[in-house]
Amino acid sequence: MITSIYFQQYLSILEKYVSTSITNTNGVITYVSPAFCKMTGYTQKDLLGKKHTILRHPDTSNEIYKDLWATIMQGKPWHGRMRNCTKNKESYWIDVHIEPIFNNECIVGYQAIQQNITNEALFETLAKIDALTGLFNRYTIEELTQLFINESRLYKKSFSVIMVDVDDFKQINDNYGHQVGDEVLKKLSEIFQTLIRSNDRIGRWGGEEFLILLPQTSYIQAKEMAERLRIGLSSYKFDTIGYKTASFGVAEIEAKDTIESIIAKADKALYLSKEMGKNLVN
Structure with a gap:
């Protein structure tokens, strides 16, 4: 019982501070953490049932998404950086790691962990x-x-x-x-x-x-x-x-x-x- 309580507290802390999301195999959002909502400005109600492209920045290259989907559909993890938009249409940069979710040997969805790197990306951009x-x-x-x-x-x-x-x-x-x-x-x-x-x-x-x-x-x-x-x-x-x-x-x-x-x-x-x-x- 004590173990269960500590585990629930651990999950609660993760959800509060770690930006995570889960989609089905079509990219439709099925779960977002509170930290994800805080980063994007959307509520869970705004996001659940929506395609993950709701966050896409118009300047983001199609090649990034082609590479992303080609990788995760093969059951492989994908890691990269991309530019997204908040609910208020403000741009932000994330470092994202996406892993396929398996049920036996079948992919049933994808889980992503994102880190806001806007300031870091800004400095890198200015250097270029x-x-x-x-x-x-x-x-x-x-x-x-x-x-x-x-x-x-x-x-x-x-x-x-x-x-x-x-x-x-x-x-x-x-x-x-x-x-x-x-x-x-x-x-x-x-x-x-x-x-x-x-x-x-x-x-x-x-x-x-x-x-x-x-x-x-x-x-x-x-x-x-x-x-x-x-x-x-x-x-x-x-x-x-x-x-x-x-x-x-x-x-x-x-x-x-x-x-x-x-x-x-x-x-x-x-x-x-x-x-x-x-x-x-x-």
Whole structure:
């Protein structure tokens, strides 16, 4: 009897401080702990019977969920990080561990333990971005380039990069000051982000140079994207300076390419665009 009482107290403490949830095999929530409710802002009544996707943040990649489901449906545990939304639509980051629940050899549901790591994730994110533009910084975009190169080789898919350099950027700083130059770079970043695809990645390579990564994209397709970016930028009228252009260099991965070699090819193509008169794609 004493053992039972202590066990119930132990479970009560766990439920209060450990964020856990259980779903059936279709992802419908069948149990949430009080700690889970506190973290999400939902009540148990709000959540029970709902799909776990009620918590999904719109920016969370489909690839994360594909990998998650592919893993747990095989009866294996899954561990990772993802971004969710509270009931008030505030975003938060979790480190989550999901285990299949078995009845004999059949999977009957899934149990998850989550830890709120929002502050930790924020610091990690800040370390990956360029402070001025909000794009990936050079270190991060290099990491992503290597990742896409590895995926290209593993799955035998094409991969291309676009190197961008703002034409005559020094004249902006000389004639209008660095503050205006910074505003141009920030606005250019916004324009490019609206034009690239959801699977593409863009980073500030340095100064007024940018690198755009296009997975599963051929050279011809990448040139089409670069032309779209060129037109999008050249048709925008900036405050103070008016219209501005950029030059573009495109390269597609080849069998023996490394990060250095594919970027060097894009940089060489960019140089050719400059030499041919600027505001061009090569």
